[in-house]
Amino acid sequence: MITNTELERKGDLYPLNIIDVKREGDSVFFYAENAVILKLTVFRDSLIRFRFTTKGYFNNDFSYAIDENHSRGFNKLELEEDADFYKVITSKIVCHVSKKDLRHSIYDLDGNAILEDELGFHWEEIYEYGGNVVKMSKVSKDGESFYGLGDKATHLNLKGKRLENWATDQYAFSKDQEPLYKSVPFYIGLRDKGAYGVFFDNTFRSFFDFSQERKNVTSFWADGGEMNYYFFYGPNMQDVVTSYTDLTGKPELPPLWALGYHQCKWSYYPESKVKEVASKFRELQIPCDGIYLDIDYMDGFRCFTWNKEYFPDPKKMVADLAEDGFKTIVIIDPGIKIDTDYSVYNEGIANDYFCKRADGPLMKGKVWPGECNFPDYTNPLVREWWAELFKELIADIGVKGVWNDMNEPAVMEVPNKTFPMDVRHDYDGNPCSHRKAHNIYGTQMARATYEGVKRFSYPKRPFVITRSAYSGAQRYTSSWTGDNVASWEHLWIANIQMQRMSLSGMGFTGSDIGGFAEQPTGELYARWIQLGVFHPFCRTHSSGHHGEQEPWAFDENVVDITRKFVNLRYQLLPYLYTMFWQYIDEGIPMLKPLVYYDQEDSQTHYRTDEFIFGNQILVCPILEPNSKGRRLYIPRGNWYNYWTNELVSGGKEIWVDTDYDQIPLFVKEGAIIPKYPVQQYVGELDFDELTLDVYFKNGKETSVVYEDAQDGYDYTKGRFSLRTFKMTGKENELIVTQHKEGKFITPYTKFKINLLALPFGIDSIQIDNEDVNIADLKLNNDNTLTINKDFSEIHIKGN
Known part of the structure; x- marks a missing residue:
């Protein structure tokens, strides 16, 4: 038998000796003598949850993260039972x-070992808080790599790093600064070219150490709550990411305009300035779909109000902008100004919707409007009230989107930048302090x-x-x-x-x-625009305090x-x-680091700059001033230079010359890339053909194009178009x-097909087994042809 005394290290406590095991449905319970x-719950054959308690019983099982x-x-x-251990298979x-x-x-x-406990689960009694710090440590192998954890401002590969999850308003953060605005306690390990994932679903302040403190140990711990984590087995990184994304949920499709270009500044006002910016985009023929109003559109920074001096008729302004293709997005912060002449404040007080301190009074903090109270969004009644507050903005005025800021929650003029830790939250019927609710408040x-x-909006x-x-x-x-x-870093x-x-x-x-x-x-x-257009959300935004942007x-x-x-x-x-x-x-990430794209190639494990946009476009931004080119790694396979159509074989580092108005872009051979005509905003043009750029490959390749009405919910009822092209x-x-x-049924009727890098001259073309006159297809010297969109097979023969 072993005792706590033998195992204690720095005051840590450990589980002792299993005394009972029970199987209940998809779970196995292991009871220790202390x-x-x-x-241990099997969610799927490759997804297991490990949940520990140190007090002989579990609290209510509740998580905001799980879909x-x-x-x-x-x-x-x-x-199964062996002499020294149990096996769950x-x-x-x-x-x-x-x-x-x-x-x-x-x-x-x-x-083969995928992930092994080092000290495993242990904990430390923290009497200051009347609870535990829960800890887990795992064996880390030489050469193991780590990825994930949300928007950390550090190298893509987290090996040798220690990181912290505590949502924090970090104005003008620096490289490697911790913590930042988001808490995503999920990481991917890559060991012996096989991937696994760990999601530590604990909303308290948490930490991850990827072999920084001890060379061959990875550990994670939290200042309270349970040791509750999910293990995902790959062995492909794609399987880990899609499984985690399935567990924590996926969005619905955004309206297509939300994927256009957006313009923002702190702040565009008055109305004449907003319209001036909008008209300049149209004058210069730079497409733009969204324009943002920062806090100055409000009356004294009171949420859900308008400054009538700056915006005397917001409904008309929003309609005028919409007429020119602009969707208006407005900012809404959590701080509600303490003001008895303000209806939102009065409703919150009357219904007891604001956060309170442990000893009773309302939580009060200073943000843009001055002294504020803050809604407890962990209370479903408060969420319902909050949702109803948008009626005027969205249904009456016509605003198309809402921007939530300062929701870490940020509080000014206090050292910790946020609420006191004793603030109470409903937590959907699981009352707790701000120590637990902080990371999910936003x-x-x-x-x-x-x-x-x-x-x-419906x-x-x-x-x-x-x-x-x-x-x-x-x-x-x-x-x-x-x-x-605004820096190169x-x-x-x-x-x-x-x-x-x-x-x-x-x-x-x-x-x-x-x-x-x-x-x-x-x-x-210019270099940032060249990168930003390849990010799913594309918006210029600036403080506006150092000049125009x-x-x-x-x-x-520029x-x-x-x-x-x-x-x-x-x-x-x-x-x-x-x-x-x-x-x-499917939970497939839209941007794919090279290590995700080809984890078998160890050259990709520390690459940071290049990424795959979608499945078939390689983007490598220029990240240094005065650059006329750069070295980059081309992943395995063959890739066409987007600007020259030159074919490059991958699996190696190359130098690429590039002009000021270009960045290195490559398209995977065999890809079929769909393109719309340029529009100044989504929905501006009715067009009768979709362009397909077809990149020749000696071999086989599959491409897909998904389309629907670009807004609304008909796509959920089967009214979508999914075209699969096989080359x-x-x-x-x-x-x-x-x-x-x-x-x-897509509104266009034709495909304009650009046959790129065709290695032969065209002798004949068959469409759906019928010979066609090449002249009828408008085939010209650059191998472009226009055909009906409903073809089943194009067969081109050459000489």
């Missing part, structure tokens, strides 16, 4: 649980906002964006990375943050293009570059929309087949 219980619609069900669950993995101390290790079916605000915007789709988020927030909202800086950070957010289940994310704090040079702004605030070169790349984004909208559909349908290329032959699903 009141520790491990509940109630996630997939469950397994093929096999067997429990599924059809994918085997878990050993030590009889001595509940330490557990997970193996694949060939007996998510629950965004959830309440989403429910309101959706209710009053039958159109809502658009919400949040600064603070916890795992699962992606079900309700898009996000951005907060108050960054922050351009590098933004590139990594977007890749990391995509891996962490929150795909619909962007950075403030050009930087929020300080003022970019024209060159920096619209594209025309710089020289004509205007031209902005137009060129925003035009490219609008051409690629059907490709981007298809990426988004694959994200919500087969040979030395003197090209065959493209099309398979169609869905009931949506």
Whole structure:
């Protein structure tokens, strides 16, 4: 027998000796003699939950992060007993649980260790808070890599890092600064080229140490709550990410306009300034769909009000902007001004909707309006009240989206930048202090906002964006990375943050293009635009305190570059929309770091700059000033230079020359890339053909194009169009087949097909087994042909 005394290290306590084991349905309970219980639940054959308690019973099982619609069900669950451990066996993995101390290790079916406990679960009594710090440590192998954890401002590979999850208003944060605005306690481990994932679903302040303190140990711990984590087995990183995204949920499709370009500043006012900015975009022919109103549109920063001096008739202004294709998005913060002449404040007081201190009085803090109270968004009654407050903004005035800021929650003029820890929260009937609710406060605000915007936007789709988020927030909202800086270092950070957010289940994310704090040079702004158009959320935003940051605030070169790349984004909208559909349908990240794209290639494990946009476009931004090119890594396979159509074989690092108005872009051979004509805003043009750029491959490749009505919910009833194109290329032959699903009839009738890098001259063309006159297809010298969109097979023969 072993005792606590033998195992204590620095005051830590450990489970002792299993005395009983029970199987109940999909769970196995392991009871230790010192009141520790491990509940091991098999969600799927490759997804296991480990939940510990140290007091002999479990509290109510409740999580804001887990999507109630996630997939469950397994093929096999067997429990076996050996001399020193129990074995829990599924059809994918085997878990050993030590009889001595509940330490557990997970193996694949060939007996290879995937993840093993080092000290395993242990805890420390913290009498200051009357609870435990819960801890877990795992063995980390030499060469193991780690990814994930949301928008951390550090290297993509987290090996050797220690990181903290505590949502914090970090204005002008710096590289490696911790913590930031979001808490996403999910990481991916890559060991021996096999991937697994860990999601530590604990909303208290938490920490992750990836072999920084001890070389071959990875650990995570939290200042309270349970040791409650999920283990995902790959072995492909894609399986880990899609499984985590399924568990924590996926969004609905955004309206297509939300994927256009957006313009924002702190702040556009009065109305004449807003209209001036909007008209300048149209004058310069730079596409733009969204324009944002920051806090100055309000009356004294009171949420849900308008400053009538600046905006005498907001409904007319919003309608005028809409007439020109602009959707208006307004900011809403959580702080409600203490003002007895203010109806929102009075309703909150009358119904007891505001957060309170432990000894009774309302939580009071200073933000933009001055002294404020703060709604408790963890109370379902408060969320319902909050949702109803959007009726006037959305249904009456016509605002199309809402931007939630300051929802970490941020409080000014206090050292910890947020609520006191004794503030109480309802937590959906599981009352707790702010220590537990802090990290999910912003998510629950965004959830309440989403429910309101959706209710009053219907039958159109809502658009919400949040600064603070916890795992699962992606079900309700898009996000951005907060108050960054106009610097080259922050351009590098933004590139990594977007890749990391995509891996962490929150795909619909962007950075403030050009930087929020300080003022970019024209060159920096141009390079940021060239990156930002390849991020799912694309918005320029600045503090406005150091000068203007619209594209025309710089020289004509920058205007031209902005137009060129925003035009490219609008051409690629059907490709981007298809990426988004694959994200919500299958949980596939929209941006793929090279390690995700090809984890078998160890050269990718520390790459940070290059990423795959969707499935078939390689983007490598220019991240340094005065660059006429750069070195980059081309992943394995063959890729066409987007600008020259030159074919490059991958699996190696190359130098690419590039002009000021370009960045290195490559398209995977065999890809079929859909393009719309350039529009100044989504829905501006009625067009009769969709362009398909067909990149020849000697071999086979599949591409898909998803389309629907671009807004509304008919797509959920089968009214969508999903086209699957299969290319087969040979030395003197090209065959493209099309398979169609869905009931949506696209408004265009033709495809304009660009046959790129065809290695032969065209002798004959058959469409659906019928010879066609090449002249009838408008085939010209650059191998472009126009055909009916409903073809099943194109067969091209050459010489």
